[in-house]
Amino acid sequence: MAQKPLRLLACGDVEGKFDVLFNRVRAIQKKSGNFDLLLCVGNFFGSTPDAEWEKYKTGIKKAPIQTYVLGANNQETVKYFQDADGCELAENITYLGCKGIFTGSSGLQIVYLSGTESLNEPVPGYSFSPKDVSSLRTMLCSTSQFKGVDILLTSPWPKYVGNFGNSSGEVDTKKCGSALVSSLATDLKPRYHFAALEKTYYERLPYRNHIVLQENAQHATRFIALANVGNPEKKKYLYAFSIVPMKLMETAELVKQPPDVTENPYRKSGKEASMGKQISAPEEESACQFFFDLNEKQGRKRLSTGRDNKSSPHPKQPRKPPQPPGPCWFCLASPEVEKHLVVNIGTHCYLALAKGGLSDDHVLILPIGHYQSVVELSTEVVEEVEKYKVTLRRFFKSRGKRCVLFERNYKSHHLQLQIAQPGAAYFYVELDTGEKLFHRIKKNFPLQFGREVLASEAILNIPDKSDWRQCQLSKEEEEMLARRFRKDFEPFDFTLDD
Numbered sequence: 001m002a003q004k005p006l007r008l009l010a011c012g013d014v015e016g017k018f019d020v021l022f023n024r025v026r027a028i029q030k031k032s033g034n035f036d037l038l039l040c041v042g043n044f045f046g047s048t049p050d051a052e053w054e055k056y057k058t059g060i061k062k063a064p065i066q067t068y069v070l071g072a073n074n075q076e077t078v079k080y081f082q083d084a085d086g087c088e089l090a091e092n093i094t095y096l097g098c099k100g101i102f103t104g105s106s107g108l109q110i111v112y113l114s115g116t117e118s119l120n121e122p123v124p125g126y127s128f129s130p131k132d133v134s135s136l137r138t139m140l141c142s143t144s145q146f147k148g149v150d151i152l153l154t155s156p157w158p159k160y161v162g163n164f165g166n167s168s169g170e171v172d173t174k175k176c177g178s179a180l181v182s183s184l185a186t187d188l189k190p191r192y193h194f195a196a197l198e199k200t201y202y203e204r205l206p207y208r209n210h211i212v213l214q215e216n217a218q219h220a221t222r223f224i225a226l227a228n229v230g231n232p233e234k235k236k237y238l239y240a241f242s243i244v245p246m247k248l249m250e251t252a253e254l255v256k257q258p259p260d261v262t263e264n265p266y267r268k269s270g271k272e273a274s275m276g277k278q279i280s281a282p283e284e285e286s287a288c289q290f291f292f293d294l295n296e297k298q299g300r301k302r303l304s305t306g307r308d309n310k311s312s313p314h315p316k317q318p319r320k321p322p323q324p325p326g327p328c329w330f331c332l333a334s335p336e337v338e339k340h341l342v343v344n345i346g347t348h349c350y351l352a353l354a355k356g357g358l359s360d361d362h363v364l365i366l367p368i369g370h371y372q373s374v375v376e377l378s379t380e381v382v383e384e385v386e387k388y389k390v391t392l393r394r395f396f397k398s399r400g401k402r403c404v405l406f407e408r409n410y411k412s413h414h415l416q417l418q419i420a421q422p423g424a425a426y427f428y429v430e431l432d433t434g435e436k437l438f439h440r441i442k443k444n445f446p447l448q449f450g451r452e453v454l455a456s457e458a459i460l461n462i463p464d465k466s467d468w469r470q471c472q473l474s475k476e477e478e479e480m481l482a483r484r485f486r487k488d489f490e491p492f493d494f495t496l497d498d
Contacts (some may be wrong), residue, residue, distance in 0.1 A: 003249075005435040006106055007035045009065070012196040012226030012237040018056055018063075020230040024238060026064050039067040039110070041226065042155050042196025045077040056090040059492035063092035071098060071114030072126040073155050073197065081114075096153070099132050101139065107245040111136065111188055112153040116197075133180045137187050148189030148209065150217060156237055157195045158182040158302030161223050163265035165204045171225075173265075186266045187219070191246065193223045194239070201227045203235040207259045207265055214458060217255040219246065230405070236437060256400055259433075341478055343485045346495045348381045349388060353482055358470030360481050361396075361488075365389070387494060393432050395492045405430040406450040446497075 008026070014021050029035060036472060045053070045279070055061040067090070071081045080089065080348030102110040107449060113136065117125035162173035185193055189209045206220040227235035246254055251268065343363065344351040354362040362475040365388045369382050389405065396403045407428045425441035427449060444454065447467060453459065455466040465471045490496075 003244045005244045006037070006104075006108060007033070007240070007242050009035050009038045009240070010192075010224065010226060010239045011038060011040045011229065012133045012201075013042035013199070013228040014040055014044045015042075015228055016048040016052060017229045018052055018061075022236075024229075028240070029064065029248050030240070034067055034374045036068040037104075038063075038065045039151070039153055039194065040067060041194050042070070042228070043073055043077065043154050044069040045072075045078065055440070056093065058101070059091055059453050063076065063090070065092065065149050066098050067093045067108075068102070069093065070112060070114075070153055070155055071095060073114075073116050074126055075124065091214075099136055101149075104245075107247040108151070108243070109149045109245065109247070110151040111140070111149050111190065113184065114155065115180070116156055119168060121253050128180070130180060133184050133237075136184060141187055148191065148373060150243060150478065151192040152185060152188055152190035154178070154181050154184075154193070155197050156181055157198060157225055158185050158193070158223070158266070161204055161265050165207065165265060168202050168204070168225075168325045169200055171181055171198050171200060171202065182266045183224075183392040186264070187377075189218065190221055191243070192241065194221070195223060195225050196228070198494050199228050199231065199235075201225065203239075203259050205262050206256065206267075207262045209264060217257065219254050252400055257402070269324050280448065314320055315316065319477055330368055338478075340475065341482055342430070343494060344489060344495065346384050346388070347461070348378075348384045349410075351388065351392075351489075353485060354468070354479075356465075356472045358460060358462065358465055361401075361485055363392070365392075389430075391492050391494055396432075396493075399488075405432075406454075433440065 011021060023040060025035075035327070056063065056433055072078045083095070084098045085178075086095050086100070089095050094181070096112045097114065099113045100111075102108075103420065113128055113132065114125045115124075118124055118129055121129075123129045123132075140149065157173065157177035159172070159177035159179045160173055160182055161177065162168040162171075181195070202223075202225040204223040206222045208220055209218040210216065224239055226239060227233075227237045229237050231237065250429055271353065338352075341352045341355065342350055343353060349365055349367050352364050357363075365385055369493075393403055422435060427439045427441060427445065429437040429450070448468075451468065452466045455462050455464075457463060
């Protein structure tokens with residue numbers, strides 16, 4: 001039975017506007033049902049008189065939901081937080097403490113750090129120091145099993161959070177925020193990170209916590225900064241979300257990468273960052289990967305529907321494909337083709353399971369006619385290859401998997417991919433986010449390079465499958481896998497549209 005997600009609310013600076021906040025929470029719960037927790041970051045207390053707070057403190061009024069708050073960010077409000085280890089401030093309102101880890105009965109893990117950054121000694125009562133951040137890091141990251149935390153609560157924004165992301169508006173994240181918080185977020189890898197103090201709302205695009213092609217896939221982080229309660233500009237100060245504690249999640253589900261994921265904003269520029277930029281695909285889920293192997297085969301095209309080619313005012317007539325100089329394993333009309341591996345046939349291309357595949361759904365996109373490389377393809381073939389690529393990406397995404405496409409135009413006889421000068425040998429990789437890598441081959445290029453890289457310990461961790469000849473199945477097993485793939489792929493089959 002699937003774990004029921006927790007329903008949580010996060011809030012920015014309350015600044016003493018308790019009635020405004022809790023009335024809003026009541027309205028939300030009346031409309032959408034009850035939430036489990038309310039988490040408040042930023043300034044919970046303001047400079048307003050205490051009359052409103054006294055009603056909550058004495059029990060005349062009560063928060064409608066269990067509420068957890070961070071501590072003071074200025075000297076004026078230190079008086080409300082007497083116990084550094086946290087305490088109940090009023091019924092249903094709890095101060096978490098200066099720093100620590102809150103673990104709910106569900107297993108949800110929330111790390112909190114109260115106050116603003118201070119690099120000076122002695123550290124004010126409303127600030128945290130490098131030692132505080134270091135102790136949090138030690139508490140959590142000392143075991144090899146540590147994967148990250150569910151939620152991180154801080155009042156200041158992390159410095160540089162806007163790097164590689166969407167605009168943060170008027171807030172300059174290169175100057176604003178705390179570098180200590182950035183460092184903490186880098187190490188703790190929270191799935192959600194909430195902050196406030198800047199009186200604005202900013203939901204950054206999710207960012208990845210691993211280096212693509214160098215580290216195993218990890219979950220993404222979502223940073224959300226919230227505005228102040230009751231602000232006249234009506235900027236968002238309450239954020240509702242559902243979350244299943246990571247301890248209860250399957251790894252494959254946890255590390256799924258959002259389609260708009262970006263590079264980690266805190267990663268140092270230079271070699272690492274440039275690498276991440278070049279290969280920025282949210283990629284490995286270990287055994288949950290899929291490959292278009294354009295190894296020595298591939299083509300593109302579209303269905304012949306009689307429509308003009310929109311990319312050119314002068315539609316080209318289909319070229320008759322060249323004939324192979326001898327037996328070819330991949331020309332569909334050839335007696336050498338192992339037709340039991342064919343799982344889908346279009347007008348110009350077909351799909352087949354790879355012989356000795358890296359996974360059960362490792363497939364090839366192949367042109368029906370004999371083409372050595374993509375540069376030889378007619379418009380129709382190119383367009384259908386692109387259609388297969390888009391469809392296969394959707395298919396594997398629906399199954400929680402990633403995909404990598406690669407092609408080698410070197411010592412191969414039946415098709416390869418993408419733009420290159422005719423006659424030039426090359427190796428081409430396309431990640432499912434659109435990033436493309438191209439290498440011009442001069443001499444002595446390993447024929448199984450693409451397969452060896454993907455099978456390596458750094459990616460799929462199946463080095464014993466680097467040579468397809470060492471992992472072939474019986475014909476009966478291949479037929480079973482082909483039948484299963486055909487059935488699974490049928491809802492996505494665009495060849496059935498006409």
